[in-house]
Amino acid sequence: PAQAQIKLTYANFPPAPTFPCVQMEEWKKEVEKRTGGKVAVQTFPGSTLLNPRNMFEGVISGTADIGCLAMSYQPGRFPVSEAVDQPVGFSSAKAASLALYDLIEKYNPKEFEKVKIITLFTCPPANLMTKTSVKSLKDLKGMELRVPGTAADIIKNLGGIPIAMPQSDTPEALQKGVVKGHVSSMEVLKDFNYAAYTANTTMTNLWVVTFSVVMNKEKWDSLPADVKKVIDDMRKEWALWTGNYVDNHVLEALKWSKEKYNLQMFELPAAEKAEIPKLLKPLIDKYVERATAAGLPGEQIIKDVYALKEKYEKQYK
Amino acid sequence: MNYLEKINLFLNRILLVLGSAAVLLLMSVATVNVVLRYPFKVPWRGAYEVVGFLGAIVIAFALGFTQKRKDHIVVDILTEKFPKKVNRILDGISYFITTIFFAIVSWQVFVWGLKIMKSGEVSETLKMVFHPVIFCVSFGFTIFSFTLLVDFLNIFKSKEKQT
Amino acid sequence: MDGPIVGVYGIIFMFIVLFLLRIPVGFTMALVGFLGVTYVTGLKAALGLIGTDMWNIFSNYGLTVIPMFILVGEFAHYGGYNNTLYFTTYKWFGHYKGGLAITTIMACAAFSAISGSNTATAATMSSVALPEMKKYNYHPMLSAGSVVAGSTLGVMIPPSIVLVVYAIYTGQSIGKLFFGNVIPSAILTILIAATVVYICYRHPDWGPKGPKSTWKERWGALPEALDILILFAIIMVALFTGVVTATEAAAASSAIGLIICLLRKKLTWKGFKSSCIDTLRISCLVFMIVAGATIFGRFLAVTRLPFEAAEWISALALPNWMLLWAILLCYMVGGIVMDALAFLLISLPIFYPIVVKLGYDPIWYGQVITITTTMGAIMPPIGICCYVVAGMAKDIPIGTVFKGGLYYIPSYIIANILLMLSPYWTVLVLSNLVR
Ligand code: NA
Numbered sequence A: 001p002a003q004a005q006i007k008l009t010y011a012n013f014p015p016a017p018t019f020p021c022v023q024m025e026e027w028k029k030e031v032e033k034r035t036g037g038k039v040a041v042q043t044f045p046g047s048t049l050l051n052p053r054n055m056f057e058g059v060i061s062g063t064a065d066i067g068c069l070a071m072s073y074q075p076g077r078f079p080v081s082e083a084v085d086q087p088v089g090f091s092s093a094k095a096a097s098l099a100l101y102d103l104i105e106k107y108n109p110k111e112f113e114k115v116k117i118i119t120l121f122t123c124p125p126a127n128l129m130t131k132t133s134v135k136s137l138k139d140l141k142g143m144e145l146r147v148p149g150t151a152a153d154i155i156k157n158l159g160g161i162p163i164a165m166p167q168s169d170t171p172e173a174l175q176k177g178v179v180k181g182h183v184s185s186m187e188v189l190k191d192f193n194y195a196a197y198t199a200n201t202t203m204t205n206l207w208v209v210t211f212s213v214v215m216n217k218e219k220w221d222s223l224p225a226d227v228k229k230v231i232d233d234m235r236k237e238w239a240l241w242t243g244n245y246v247d248n249h250v251l252e253a254l255k256w257s258k259e260k261y262n263l264q265m266f267e268l269p270a271a272e273k274a275e276i277p278k279l280l281k282p283l284i285d286k287y288v289e290r291a292t293a294a295g296l297p298g299e300q301i302i303k304d305v306y307a308l309k310e311k312y313e314k315q316y317k
Numbered sequence B: 001m002n003y004l005e006k007i008n009l010f011l012n013r014i015l016l017v018l019g020s021a022a023v024l025l026l027m028s029v030a031t032v033n034v035v036l037r038y039p040f041k042v043p044w045r046g047a048y049e050v051v052g053f054l055g056a057i058v059i060a061f062a063l064g065f066t067q068k069r070k071d072h073i074v075v076d077i078l079t080e081k082f083p084k085k086v087n088r089i090l091d092g093i094s095y096f097i098t099t100i101f102f103a104i105v106s107w108q109v110f111v112w113g114l115k116i117m118k119s120g121e122v123s124e125t126l127k128m129v130f131h132p133v134i135f136c137v138s139f140g141f142t143i144f145s146f147t148l149l150v151d152f153l154n155i156f157k158s159k160e161k162q163t
Numbered sequence C: 001m002d003g004p005i006v007g008v009y010g011i012i013f014m015f016i017v018l019f020l021l022r023i024p025v026g027f028t029m030a031l032v033g034f035l036g037v038t039y040v041t042g043l044k045a046a047l048g049l050i051g052t053d054m055w056n057i058f059s060n061y062g063l064t065v066i067p068m069f070i071l072v073g074e075f076a077h078y079g080g081y082n083n084t085l086y087f088t089t090y091k092w093f094g095h096y097k098g099g100l101a102i103t104t105i106m107a108c109a110a111f112s113a114i115s116g117s118n119t120a121t122a123a124t125m126s127s128v129a130l131p132e133m134k135k136y137n138y139h140p141m142l143s144a145g146s147v148v149a150g151s152t153l154g155v156m157i158p159p160s161i162v163l164v165v166y167a168i169y170t171g172q173s174i175g176k177l178f179f180g181n182v183i184p185s186a187i188l189t190i191l192i193a194a195t196v197v198y199i200c201y202r203h204p205d206w207g208p209k210g211p212k213s214t215w216k217e218r219w220g221a222l223p224e225a226l227d228i229l230i231l232f233a234i235i236m237v238a239l240f241t242g243v244v245t246a247t248e249a250a251a252a253s254s255a256i257g258l259i260i261c262l263l264r265k266k267l268t269w270k271g272f273k274s275s276c277i278d279t280l281r282i283s284c285l286v287f288m289i290v291a292g293a294t295i296f297g298r299f300l301a302v303t304r305l306p307f308e309a310a311e312w313i314s315a316l317a318l319p320n321w322m323l324l325w326a327i328l329l330c331y332m333v334g335g336i337v338m339d340a341l342a343f344l345l346i347s348l349p350i351f352y353p354i355v356v357k358l359g360y361d362p363i364w365y366g367q368v369i370t371i372t373t374t375m376g377a378i379m380p381p382i383g384i385c386c387y388v389v390a391g392m393a394k395d396i397p398i399g400t401v402f403k404g405g406l407y408y409i410p411s412y413i414i415a416n417i418l419l420m421l422s423p424y425w426t427v428l429v430l431s432n433l434v435r
C-alpha cells in the first residue's frame, strides 16, 4: 500500500521457509490488511538483520522494531517461560503455545518489561528420529543423538548419549553416522530433508522450544490507538494460528516422509511411557529449585503449566 | 610518551602469549574431542562451546599485536601518490578515528557482557557463565584502542624529531 | 533520504573513506556500517549492534575453522615443508620458460590442499616463491601475479573456507562439496598455469628459463613431499568417512602436523613460536575483515538494498541461465565492491533460495560460487589476496600486484563456462559418490 503511514521492521533468525518466518509473513499480511494499509511491515528473515543471540537486545535498542526470539536457547534469561521448556510432555504446539501465552500473561515477568509482547508460541513437541528403530528405552541406551544444548540432560536421563552440535553440522553428522539420530520437532524431516537419514521416529513428546515475538517499547508507545488495538487483538489469536499451522505442517512432513522414505513410526511400550515422567522428574525439580532461588514461585509456576496443559489439550484434541 | 609505549608493548606481549596458549588449547580440545568421540565413544558435550569461547580469546588478544605490526590491510593505491606529509596527516586522522571507534566497540562489548551477567544467561550445554569471556574480548579491544592511541601519538613524536 | 538509496550512498562513502583515509579495510567497513546504522535506525541501535556483532563473530564456532587451518599451514611453513614442496615441483618444472611461475602455481595447489584459506596460502607462498623468482630475474608482474592467482586455489582446492561457509549456510554436505570440487579445482589450476604460459609467450623476458634437473633428481625430490601427502590423505579420509566436522578436521590436522614436525625434528622452538604468532595475526586480520563486512552488511540490510537488488534480479524475465549469470555478475560486482568472502556471507541467504528454485544442483552451484568468489579475492580495488602479497613483498607496489593478477581473470570465467556446459561431468560424477 502506497499510503502506509507507519513502517515496522520485523527481524527473524531462521531461514525464510521455516515456521517462525512463515508466521511472520502471515502476520505481516494480516496486520497490513486489518489496519487498512495504514501499517507496512518489512520483514528480515534468516538473520539478515539480527541473529538469535542479539535479537532481544536489538529490539530493545531499536535495530528492528519487532523481533522473534527463541527463549529456550538463552537459558537463565527467561526463567518463567523456562517452565514450558521443561519435559512436561506437551502433545501439540497448539496446546503448548496457548499454555505459554497464558503463563506469561499471568506472571507478566520482569524480563519483558523493556518490550511489548506481540505474541508467543512454541515449536511442536520434540520426538526421537533415528537411523535404526527405537522401540523401547533399551534401544536408546548408548545411542548418540544430536540435541540442542539446552535439552542434553533430558536425553541423558533417558539413557542416550546427547551430542550438542551446531544445527549446521547436523546433516553432515547424521549422514556420516557421527550421531545415530536427533531429537527435535518433526517438521525437520521434510524441511531439512532429514528423513533421508533418519527414517524411524519414536513418539515421546519430550519438550518444546519457546518463542516470543517482541516489539520495541518506544515504537509501541508511538503507535496510534487503532493500530495498537489491531495488534493487541491478534496476540492470542496468533499463538493459536502459529501452533495450528505448525502442527499441521508436522503432519504434512510425516506424510511426505512416509511416501518418500517409508518413514516408520513407533511408540514406546505403555510401561515405559509411564516410566519416563519419573526419569525426567529430577530435571523439573531442578527447575523449581532454580526458579525459587531466583525469587519466583517455582512450585506454583510448574503447577500452572500442568493445569494449562490439561486444559488446552482437552480443548484442542 | 615513551613509557606509554613501553606499557603498551608489555601488555601486547602478555596478550600474545595468552592468545597463543588459547590457539593451542583450541587445537587440543577439538582434537581430543575427536579422539574421545570416535574410538572411545565418550564425547565431551561442551567441546563446541569451549572451542567457540577459545576462538574469541584468540582473536581478541591478537588485536593489539596485529595493529602494532601494521598487518591490517590498507588500500593505499591513491594515497601512496600523495606527498609524505599529507599521508602523515591522513594517518593521524585515521588513528584518531579508529582509536575512538574501537574504544566505543570495547565499551559496547563490555556493556553486552554486563547485560549477559545481569540477565543470568548461561551457555547452552555446559550451563556455565560466559560473561568473563566477553569481558576478555572487551579487554582485547581496549588494548587495541590503546595501541592505536600510541600510534597516533607517535605521529607527533616523529614530526618533532624531523623539525 | 530513505530506503535502498541510502545503501548506495553508504557504499560510495565507504569507498571514499577507504581510498582517502588510510584506514584498514575491515575497520572502514565496520566504521561506515556503524555510522550507516546510526543514520538509518539511530545511535542506540548502532551501539548495541557493534557490541553484540563483534562478540558473535569472535565466538562463532564455525569460524574457528579459520585459525585452525592457518595453524596447520604455519606449522608446515616453519617446519620447512613449504620449501620442500617448492623444491620438489621446481625440480620437475623449473627449466621451462616461466617454469618457476608454473612451479609456484603447482606449489600453491599443493599447499592449498592443506590450507583452507587463500590469505594463508598467499602469505606463506609469497614468502617462499617470491624470493626464488626474484633470484631468477622474473618480472614482478609475473611473480606477484602468479602467487596471487595461485593463492586463490587456497579456497578452491579442499579444504576450503568458502565451501565450509557455503555448507554452513545451506546445510549441504561438506563431504559432497569437497568431492564435487575435485574436477573444477583441476580445471582452474590448469587454466591458471596455461595463463602463465600465455604471459610468457607475450612477454618472453618476464620469465626466463631455469636450470634443467635430471630425472634422478626429480624422482629423488618426491619422497621429501611425502609427509604433506600423508597429512592431506588423513584430512580427506577423515572428512570422507565423516568422523569429524570441518573445525575438528582442521584442528586434528594441526595436531598431526605438529607431531610430524616434532618427530622429524623439523620445527625449532623459534619456528613453533612464530607459527603461533603468525596464526594469531593472520586470523585476526581475516576476522576483522569478516567483522567489518558483517557490520557493513547489517547496514546494507537495514536499507534493504540487497533485498531490493536480489528481488529485482530474480524478478527479471530472463531464461534460467541468464538469471544465473546475472547472479554471478552480482558476485563479481560484489567482489569488486567488497571482500569476496564477506560478500558471500551477505548474499548467500538471498541468492541461494533463488538458485535452488531455478532447479540448479546445490553442490554444483557451490563450485560455481567458489570459483566466482575466489576470483573476487584478486579483483581490485578490494582483493584480499593482493593485499596480503603486497604486504609480504614490500618491494612490489600494490598496483603492480593487482595488474599482475588481472591476467588470470579469464581463467575463472572459462572455468565457470565449462562447469555450466556439463554439470554432470564436472561436478556431480564425483559428488554423487558420497552418500
Ligand atoms: Na584449500
Ligand code: NA
Residues within 6 Å of the ligand: C334, C335, C336, C337, C338, C339, C340, C375, C376, C377, C378, C379, C380, C381, C382, C383, C384
Ligand atoms: Na575483491
